[in-house]
Amino acid sequence: MSKRRGRVRDKWRSKNWYTIVTPSYFGNVELGAIPSDDPKKLIGRVINATLYDITNDFAHQYLKMSFQVTEVDEKNAKTVFKGHEYSRDYLRSLVRRRTTRVDTFVNVTTKDGYRLRVAVCAFTLSRVKTSQEIAIRKIMIRIVTEKASNLPFDALSQEIVLGKIASDVYNETKKVSPLRHVGIRKSKLIFNPTETVSPTP
DSSP, rough: OOOOOOOOOGGGOOOEEEEEEOOOGTOEEEEEEEEESGGGGGTTTTTEEEOOOHHHGGTTEEEEEEEEEEEEEEEEEEEEEEEEEOHHHEEEEEEEEOOOEEEEEEEEEEEOOOOOEEEEEEESSSOOHHHHHHHHHHHHHHHHHHHHHHHHHHHHHHHHHHOOOOOHHHHHHHSSSEEEEEEEEEEEEEOTTTTOOOOOO
């Protein structure tokens, strides 16, 4: 005699849907919805998007962004900017023969105590001397560090993503050598002073 089967529980029916919302400094834009049977389980989850999803500007598809859920308010999952990165294809498209790529990483602390790791890159029009590379790198570090120390996290995040810091670096470094591109190719939030839970990796 076959055993009687119990009723199979539909896990999806027990879950509610929560709308992922960008922080106010990125416009409170809805990025989609995710299901969960407990809103607390969403805290710390990292959501990936592109700048295009926020601005609707097709030219911004190359920039990948990450947001981490920090709070669930009714059906909205609120987030904090976790970092950004150039897409591999876009970064590859910037490389040219007989030119120099200058990279540097900077760990900075904002005016309100957030800590970030920022990667700045510059692509020259032609090969440059080592002394010029060093001079360009010093300017990058100085400008990014000064900006961070004078701005709160929300303002710094905007300037990183929307190109204001890259523009400031370009205007200074072009005095050392003609440049084709300057950008903040990657950033990562490494310490959030308001965080009360351990983030998911």
